[in-house]
Amino acid sequence: MKANIHPKWYKNAKVTCSCGNTFTTGSTDPVIEVDICSKCHPYFTGEMKFVDRQGRVEKFKQKMEQARVLSEKKQKELEEKLSQQSDTQQTEEKSYQDILREKQAQLRQSDSTAKAKVAKSSKTDSK
Helix, strand or coil: CCCCCCCEEEEEEEEEECCEEEEEECCCCEEECCCCCCCCHHHCCCCCCCCCCCHHHHHHHHHHHHHCCCCCCCHHHHHHHHHHHHHHHCCCCCCCCHHHHHHHHHHHHHHHHHHHHHHHHHHHCCC
């Protein structure tokens, strides 16, 4: 091993948890402060609790609530837009495409009636 490159080792480093539990261990720091230890961690205690010192769970819940409100707002706006569109479609004039379809249908009808008249007149002429 090279000399003077390794950190100093403390055999009796004191570890203090936020729950109040303390124990000693070996470390490169003489004093260690931790948020959770084996005495208070849900895995070891069997208790169902959230371990959240920095408010992550609350932040997540707030984000989910904001997303729900936003989605409801968008849904409401979409419904209003659709209802306005249906109202305007009822009162709005026909589109060019609709007018063209109607004219084509009228032409087909007039062509078929004209052909029927011609066929009828040819039958009467042949007699």
